Amino acid sequence: MNVTLITGASDGIGKAIAHRFALLKHNLVLVARNEQKLAAICNELTSNYKIEARYIIADLCKAEAPQAVYDECEKRHLEVDVLINNAGKGSSGEFCQNDLAAELEIIQLNDVSLVALTHLFLQNMRRNKKGFIINVASMIAFIPSPYMAVYAGSKHFVKAFTYSIAEECKPYGVKVMLFSPGLTSSNFMNTKENNNNWGKALTSGVNTQTPEQVAEELMLAFSKNKSRHVSGSKNRIFAKLASFLPPSFIASTFAKQKRKQVGIKEA
């Protein structure tokens, strides 16, 4: 059975994407850690949209998890023809003060697992000359972001990796899209790593989209076979403007603004 696999589908943007794909009658495999949430979403999707929705519990911060997810799909004879690498996490604060293990987990989840899942599922797509991979980055992939340094670096990686493999995949009929949301009203900023003064400085006064709005834009971009899309019209303008400015200027402006919001005086 052909399926769309979505990581980080138990909440936020991933959950909203799952609803959208179910509406399009895609059979789904949802991946995350929280079994209770995954089971409830699968039940809802199955009964509302008359599709097959299954889940795989996986902690994608663990190095062995992507292979285990792939093996489970093989065991259940599920052919992943759309892969959406959406699971992600971040942190706010001074890099040198943040917990190192938590910072490295960001790279493991946002980059290492994304690369491993892409590598694993791409093999069949390439053989079948058909498939679609969507990697969820962030607006932050277009700008340096002091006080969110590792998260910013992880999403810059996703951008460069995705643009590069998109070209490599063209001869095989596999499409690859970089999808970049801006600030979205999910639980993302409520985690213990983000819920602090630095995180609040990032979010204060900034427009947010709902996960449903973000998912709607992703769906539209998918239906148009786009290779890149920034969610939200203001975010698109900002990403365009940022491409004309020196990264050092953006970094220094943001850093000063955040220090002011947090109440740190300039030396």
Ligand SMILES: NC(=O)c1ccc[n+]([C@@H]2O[C@H](COP(=O)([O-])OP(=O)(O)OC[C@H]3O[C@@H](n4cnc5c(N)ncnc54)[C@H](OP(=O)(O)O)[C@@H]3O)[C@@H](O)[C@H]2O)c1
């Ligand atoms: N929210 C924003 O402002 C924003 C802005 C730009 C980009 N993004 C990106 O959008 C994507 C989705 O974010 P969101 O806002 O929907 O965040 P969210 O509401 O916090 O949801 C994150 C999802 O990822 C899953 N997840 C977290 N850690 C995991 C792990 N170790 N293994 C497997 N799954 C894990 C969570 O499920 P479990 O807890 O059940 O594992 C949840 O389903 C991320 O890549 C994020 O970087 C978000």
